[in-house]
Amino acid sequence: MLFDSLAERMGMGRAALGRLLQSDKTLGRKFDTLAMHMAVVSHVLSEATVAQE
Numbered sequence: 001m002l003f004d005s006l007a008e009r010m011g012m013g014r015a016a017l018g019r020l021l022q023s024d025k026t027l028g029r030k031f032d033t034l035a036m037h038m039a040v041v042s043h044v045l046s047e048a049t050v051a052q053e
Helices: 002-010 014-023 025-047
Strands: none
Touching: 002 014, 002 025, 014 025
């Protein structure tokens, strides 16, 4: 989902974005960090409960 969203925002296909992330190691690491952050946030939100007072 994140990969597809980023590709669409950049006006690139999935293959082109994959090549870009592999060729630019700094950008690839930033994408990995963002993807991990998104996964953690998604997990935390799926486990959270909201109580109204």
